[in-house]
Amino acid sequence: MGYRVAVVGATGNVGREMxxxxxxxxxPVDEIAAIASRRSLGSEVSFGDETLTTVDIDTFNFEGWDIALFAIGSEATKKYAPKVAATGCVVIDNSSLYRYDPLVPLIVPEVNADAIEGYKNKNIIANPNCSTAQMVVALKPLHDRAKIKRVVVSTYQSVSGSGKDAIDELWNQTKGMYVPGQEVEPDVYPKQIAFNVIPHIDTFLEDGQTKEEWKMVAETKKIVDKSIKVTATCVRVPVFVGHSEAINIEFEEFLDEDEARDILREAPGIMVVDKREDGGYVTPVECVGDFATFISRIRQDSTLDNGLNLWCVSDNLRKGAALNAVQIAEVLANRVLKKG
Incomplete structure (x- = not known):
């Protein structure tokens, strides 16, 4: 016996990936529904070998449905998620709306699956920010061994994290560089993204950090350990899919790089590719379409008594969004709902 699952926002990048x-x-799906806004009504999306026609979220009846995977942004989620949750359908939300709500669990299954029991408070589970999700998968097994004191992370985030319009902007700006008269001015981003990097993701806060950087701090504390100090610099780069992160970790006790490499090799959701030779590491292009979070460049930090550096790469549309949401649904099905 399977589940009745609705994907809300099924025509977007993340919804399609879900x-x-x-x-x-x-x-284990018995029945699946592709839900979208009225303007996308009647659009077709794929589910395996099936073609689904989207239905209107305003008229869809969620009563009797088990799980709704939301990928519609915070504003729409604020309107619809409580209504859906009130029908008894568990909402797994990809937006930032509920991530910092103490009554809503923020889940990365490889890290804190046990926290899923908290869904009963509001019948809602939050999916973390894309840049946080892949980082905490790498941090947790190391934290269990040698307790992390501080993390300094610089991200290299692909344009797909900003949606389809951003992907189009990078593509069109890149083409325009080679065709005189077809240059494309920035629209999605404040500056040109083609052949450039932009140290600015989300809005600026009063203390000078951006909201994206703040998210990584707050979410790491909620998911892994509130005592960990985190500082982040988040950068948008001209890559279509795949987020990369350079992570510096300070531990309370010494952790040898070889032991860290062995720990990460055994950790769930991680693939270590770490050869000290040309090409002996993973780049964003190679991670697209993969479920794993890839770790490379594991090495001692000689400026700290107990420090390590590593390189972390993952498909942000998968582990950073759709895959993590589906993994949450799997935990929910296996531990809580338990049909069949």
Whole structure:
């Protein structure tokens, strides 16, 4: 016996990935619905070998449905998620709306799956920010061994994290560089993204950090350990899919790089590719479409008594969004709902 699952925001990049991953991982679905706004009504999306026609969120009846995967942004989530949750359907939300709500669990299954029991407070589970999700998968097994004091992370985030319009902007700006008269001015981003990097993701806060940087701090504390100090610099780079992170970790006790490499090799959701030779590491292009979080460049930090550096790469549309949401659904099905 399977589950009745609704994907809300099914025509967007993340919604389509949710449908793909549900099919790829053979989630036990008895019935599936592709939900979208009225302007996308009647659009077709793929679910394995099936073609689904989207239905209107305003008229869809969620009563009797088990799980709703939300990928519609904070404003729409604020309007619809409480209504859906009130029907008894568990909402797994990809927006930032509920991440910092103490009554809503923020889950990365490889890290804090046990926290899922907290869904009963509001019938809602939050999915973390894309840049946080891949980082905490790497941090948790190391923290269990040698307790992390401080993390300094610089991110290199792909344009797909900003949606389809950002992907189009990078593509069109890149083409425009080679065709006189077809130059494309910035619209999605405040500056040109093609052949450039922009040290600015989300809005600026009063203390000078951006909201994206603040998210990484707050979410790491909620998911892993509130005592960990985190500082982040988040940068948008001209890559279509795949986020990268250079992570510096300070531990309370010494952790040898070889032991760290062995720990990460055994950790769930991680693939270590770490050869000290040309090309002996993973780049964003190679991680696209993969479920794993890839770790490379593991090495001692000689400026600290107990420090390590590592390189972390993942498909942000998958582990950073759709895959993590589906993994949450799997935990929910296996531990809580338990049909069949």
């Amino acid at each position: 449908l793909n991953i549900l099919a790829e991982r053979q989630f």
